[in-house]
Amino acid sequence: MSGETHETHGAVHRHEPPTSFIRKYIFSLDHKVIGIQYIILALVAVLVGMTMSVLMRMNLSWPGTNWPILGTLFPGGAPDGMMTPEFYLSLVTMHGTIMVFFVLTTAPQGGFGNYFLPIQIGAEDMAFPVLNMLSFWVTFVGFVVILAAIFFSGAESTVGPIGGWTGYAPLSALPNSGPGQGMGMNLWIISIAIFCVGSLLGALNFITTLLNMRAPGMSLMRMPLTCWAWFTTAVLALLSFPVLLGGGVLLLLDRTAGTSFFIPGGLYIGGELSGASANFPIHTGGSPILWQHLFWFFGHPEVYIAILPGMGATSHILSTFARKPVFGYRAMVFAIFAIGLLGFFVWGHHMFISGMSPYSAMTFSILTLSIGVPSAVKTFNWLGTLWGARIRFTTPMLFAIGFVSLFVAGGITGLVLGQSSLDLPMHDTYFVTAHFHLVMGVASIFGMFAATYFWFPKMFGRMMSERLGRIHFWITFVGVYCIFVPMHTMGIVGMPRRFAQFTEYEFLATLHPLVVFVSIAAIATVFAQILFYFNLVWSIFKGEKSGANPWEATTLEWITPSPPPHDNFAGVIPTVYRGPYEFAVPGAPNDFIMQTEPEPGTVPATEGAGNGHNGHRH
Amino acid sequence: MGRALAVIIWLLTVGSVGLFFVKKWWFPTAISEHAPALDSQFLLTIIVVGLSFTAAQVGLGWMVWKYRDRGQSDRAMYTHGSNRLEVVWTIVTAVIFIGLAVMGQSVWASLRFNEAPAGAFKVEVVAQQFQWNFHYAGTDGVLGRTHPTLIDDSALNFIGIDEADPSAKDDAVHSVIAIPAGRPVELTLRSKDVIHNFWVPQLRFKQDLVPGMAIRVHFTANTPGKYELACAELCGQLHFKMRSFMLVLPTDEHTALMGLPQDQFQTRMTELLAKYKLPTAY
Amino acid sequence: MATTATGTRSTSRKEAQVSGGPKPPGPNGRGPGENGWRQKGEGNQRRKFSPAAYRIAMWVLLAAIVMMFAALSSAYIVLSGGEEWASIAVPRMFFWSTSAIVVSSATFEVARRYLKDGRQRQYAQWLAVTLLFGLTFLVTQLMAWRELRAQGIYLASNPHSSFFYLFTGVHGAHVLGGIIALLFLVVRSRNTYELGTPRSQASASVVSLYWHVMDAVWIWLLLLLLVWR
Incomplete structure (x- = not known):
């Protein structure tokens, strides 16, 4: 995989953790704090997303019912306690967007990946801690912007744009194509673009960290499956988010600069022909299907970005x-x-x-x-x-x-x-x-x-x-x-x-x-x-x-105290001697053997094929 | 705990499979020529899906039941896997899954790889936000020219028919699609504003209408009757109300309808819509 | 498979290391301390600079940037096949801008050669020349925009013109990032003490890598605009 090296054992000395509250908990460079920040972000976002799904189900199942509480909370979107269709559709959009981007992409990768990838490969932090901090705060800004779309959607009766999480053009590209296609849609696109940047910075860090900072002996084939999943996810994010970012730029230009990337000529909307007035400029030559190609080129890998870390965690926990x-x-x-x-x-x-x-x-x-x-x-x-x-x-x-x-x-x-x-x-x-x-x-x-x-x-x-x-x-x-x-x-x-x-x-x-x-x-x-x-x-x-290892597990995160110290292993870079899931080894004193245990019994002197050594050259 | 989990997994499996098995909620009766092949491909796929689902869940439940920690003194089996098994199940699933994909192509190919047969009845479909417009060629069988600049909502010229075009003289536009039974139909799908989708459940047929494109598709409907037509691509605020009907008429009735001059055409359509009833059983 | 309990059992840590476990420090000719891991006696300072990390990160970053340009290029190719496509004349200024960026790549390499030889003054001079050509590129791109505007061709005029402004704009933004990095190198190049350290070598090499790829991306975009219309 890589010829990059990490030849030395760590010596015993430690980083002093930062002491001020802001450097420790807010603008922290520690991947563990950043991971928890991502998880908190996802926990907040999922509450918003779930609330929206409850509102949606209420509207679908009991049509025509008057919900006084809705009327009070959303006088525009649910006058007299009954939801307007555009309110419902904006809920659909926001539910999907918040769940896919700010829950399913942040928690598995940004959250748990950030916290445990460095520890599981025996690194003291991510390769670029400042970049790591930036990627969280960029993502956070993206979340603030998507929340802003709830309040500044451009229409009284909506809590965001109408487009679903896929935002198909030209519905999303034409501000005059209905309620909710105004400022809310701009904010939606901007939020996703910001999110793309944050994810890219994160992916950059994950890939570099994994390739360059594994502890001595941690060959690729000795990594826990979680690390493989996070790594592959980072590669997917790295190659798919730029495409969405590019598409988002084009869509925003179509909406604000009058270009026609996704808008064909001769459209007629709301009694008005394209080019007939200032708020419906003339468009020509665009392709609505182009947006779908760009979106789904990102959108399908995104599905795997959401689930691969879950697969990794499942393999790890099952074992x-x-x-x-x-x-x-x-x-x-x-x-x-x-x-x-x-x-x-x-x-x-x-x-x-x-x-x-x-x-x-x-x-x-x-x-x-x-x-x-x-x-x-x-x-x-x-x-x-x-x-x-x-x-x-x-x-x-x-x-x-x-x-x-x-x-x-x-x-x-x-x-x-x-x-x-x-x-x-x-x-x-x-x-x-x-x-x-x-x-x-x-x-x-x-x-x-x-x-x-x-x-x-x-x-x-x-x-x-x-x-x-x-x-x-x-x-x-x-x-x-x-x-x-x-x-x-x-x-x-x-x-x-x-x-x-x-x-x-x-x-x-x-x-x-x-x-x-x-x-x-x-x-x-x-x-x-x-x-x-x-x-x-x-x-x-x-x-x-x-205690340090309550589950009697084998991988590196369990050799260090709970919670781990600032630099994960108290200044000692661990050395890895075996694969990640050595449970039930016959003859061993316990039914689990830590990856760092050098005792005889499992360290082979010869390299059998498929034993997982030399996946990494030293 | 292990036994409880196994039982719950099995109960959920039985419930899930049962919901499909009783077919209380299922496809509406099909009316199109390609539907039987499609339905049987669906049935085959859903059987494969059901069997794989059941096998996996039963297997999972069985592992959970059998291999729960009962305080045995011996350890778990120490194995890192079996290459032979990996190869076997990779090949088996590949054959089944890719085989299904290949089998599914025949229906797709019959609908989409060929042009509509000669003699197909041609209708132009022009969708706009929350309304369907079906453009009929009239007696001459030639669709008149349209242009977006000629659209005039107040004159009810929703699709911009060019009155100067002689072949447009006998054209009719209606919000309901009337097609002949047993004869191929070719639709030319266009949209005035955003993406819509032509969806009739009984036809087992769906196609996007994309602005800037004229997409030609074809199918044959066999059973006369009135069916609901829905827009199945999010098109804005009143997407859920963008409903119309598809009338499948016996050939003679349809020919007579298409021969009518415009004003009588509209009246006759209203009569036909009242005459035919929506299917009662689904 | 994970490690299996086969083979001869080794009894000491040393043997374990020999047999595929960890190796002693620095066996591959790379000096200790270059590799990102702290050494004994380095006290509490942060992890030392790792050139490998920088190089990996730059390749990874470039992969992402190239993906975005690939997406924009395929959008261009798709739309150029459309019926409503109308192509515009390429501004002549592109000749000068393209020359500037190609020359800047060459001067960058010259600068790096001097850096390798440890000739600090020449390195600083050639870096400055590179920076100058980089700025020339940006200025000529802006002049190309002015040329188009003078012809009445704007961003929203037609898809081809949209792509002209889009490509030059997005690419220009990336070049601007490269110029900031170059500026950083130029400032650092005046510090003799820094020169020759792994850090300065690596910074120069990753910035030059970025710069060359941006050069190549521009030539690709120009070919698209010129040929595929």
Whole structure:
């Protein structure tokens, strides 16, 4: 992989941590503080996103109901307590944008990746701590801007732009194409552009850190699978966010400078022909499909950016609590890479019915279904890891098993949607909504729940409450199945996404009981998350003290105290002697062997093929 | 705990598969020529999906049940995997998944790789925010010229028909699409403003209408009747209300309708819309 | 696979190191202290400068920048196939700007050669020359804009003109970043003490890498604008 080196052992000496509050907690250079900042950002963002989904479900299930509280909170968007369609659609947009960018991209990568990647490879910090701090604060500014879009959307009756998280042009490119297409859309684009920059800085840091700062002996094939996942995610982010950034610049120019990148000539909107007046300048020569290509070239890898860290965490946690090495480590690494690589060649499956060439649709279709192969390989290996195990059912393990279950449930319907012919009835129905929520939303979040319960003791030195954690798991696990499985059948009936109401169509009337059922399940599941938030806050102060290695795990983060000191290993750079998941080694005194343990028994004198040495040249 | 989790996983599996199995909520009865092939491809895919889903969940539950820590004195099995297994399941899934993708192409190819057959009934579809306009060629079978500068909402010329064009004289524009049963139909899809989508669930057919493009697609509807037509691409505030109907008429009724002069055409359409009822059972 | 418990068991830490574990410091000819890890006796200072990290980071950054230009280029290629495409004449000023940036790449290399030889004065001079050519490039690009405006061709006139302004603007912003880095090098080049340290060598090499890639990107964009119309 790289010929970069780190030949020396660390000597025993330490960095002095900063003492002022601002340098310690606000503009900190410490990757651990920055990681926690990212996690807090995601925890706040997910509250906003979940609240929006509850409002959306209320509007869909009980049409015409007067909700006095809505009327009070949003006099413009819900006059007399009834939501306007544009209010609903702006909720759709903001829910999607906030969840995808500020939750599913920040928590797994910026949060847990930032905190644990350096520790797991035995580094004292990221390669560029200042850049790391910048990437968080840039992301934070992006979040402030997207929140600003709620309040300055340009229309009284909306809380953001109308466009979905995909923001298809020319709807998004023309300020006069309806309510919510004003200032809110500008802020939306600017927020995403800022977010792109923040993510790029982060990716730069991740890649450099991983290639250049591994501890002695930490060859690539001795890295925990989490590190492989974060690394691949960083590569995906690095190559896909610039494309979105470029697209965003073009879209913003179309909106504000009168260019026509995505706007064709001869449009007629709201009784006005393009060029007829100053607020509808003349446009010519643009292509709406171009935006879709640019967006989905980013958008599809983004799906993997959201879920790959969850896969990494799941492999890591499954192995730890199965008390078994990961089954097929090498295959897992290849699968992560295959998913990442193929992820760049399948964006067209979002566009089968967009008017692009039917022949390219065929190619995209076949490539898309081949992505199912590495995904299936991962699932088989997870099952293989559990096979012959001694499973300890801790809360993180429950969520990791839940991840496997949900990843299968959500991913497998990709077999339907990836076929161009079956996309004819399925496209833009709730089948799609169900599919991507299960796999990209819920499965990823289960990965993050598992990661939170697993690493919380390391981050705060205290355990989270197992009892609360279990209740949280049971409700959430059953809840998400109840929410998203029925959505598939709604899609089969033909219920389209992004409808403010289903009352207009007779063929949708039959689905009303399902819609209500889903809403009740959704609202119950959302309220169950209070348990999680409570558990987090309570455990920081009152949780049981954890010690350095409460889970009897093997990787480097568990050799250092909880929480780790400022430079992670108190001035000593650890030396790594073996692979990351040495559980249940026959003859060893314990059923787990730390990566740093040099005792005889597992250090091979000869290099067998596939043993994972020399993946890295010294 | 392990047993409880296994049981919950299995119950959720049974519930999920059951929801698909009972087919209480399913596709509406298909009316198009390509639909049976598409439906059977869907059925095949959903069976593969269902079997894989069930196998994975049952397997997961079984692992969780069987290999829970029961305080045994011995350790877990020490293995790093099996290359043979990796190769086997990679090949098996690749064959199944890619095989499905290839099989799915035949319907797609029949619809999209070929031009509409000769003699297809031609309609131009011009969508605009929250309204459908269907442009019929009339008796001469030739669509009149249109131009955006000629659009005049007050004169109800929504699509900008050029009255100077002789072939436009007998053209009609209506918000409902009326097509003949059993005869291929070719749509030319255009949009005046933003992206819309032509979606009739019974047709198993969907296509975006993209401004700046004239997208030609074709299909054949076989069963006469009235069906709901929806916009399935977010097009703005009243997207959810952008509804119309598709009338599939017996050939003679359709031919008679298309031969009518404009004013009678409108009246006859209203009559036909009242005559045909939406399907009651879905 | 992860490490397996096969093979001869080694009994001491030293053997473990020999057999594929950690190696003693500096076996590959690279001096200790160059590699990013602190050495004994360095006290509490932060991790030492790592040229490898800078080089990796620059390649990674350039990959991202090239991806963005690739996206904009493919947008250009897609739209140039459209029916409403109208092409405009390329400003003659581009001849001068292109010459300036190509020459600046060459002078940068000359400067770096002097740096390697440790000839500080020449290094500083040639860096300044490079900076001058870089600034010339930006100024001539702005003059190309003026030339277009004089012809009544603006950003929003038609897609081809939009891409003219877009390409030059986005690329110019990146060159401006390069100029700031160059300025930084020029200021540092006056400090004899710094010269010859790994840090100054590495800064010069990553900035020059950036500069050459921006040069290449410009030539690519110019070819697009000229040829693919």
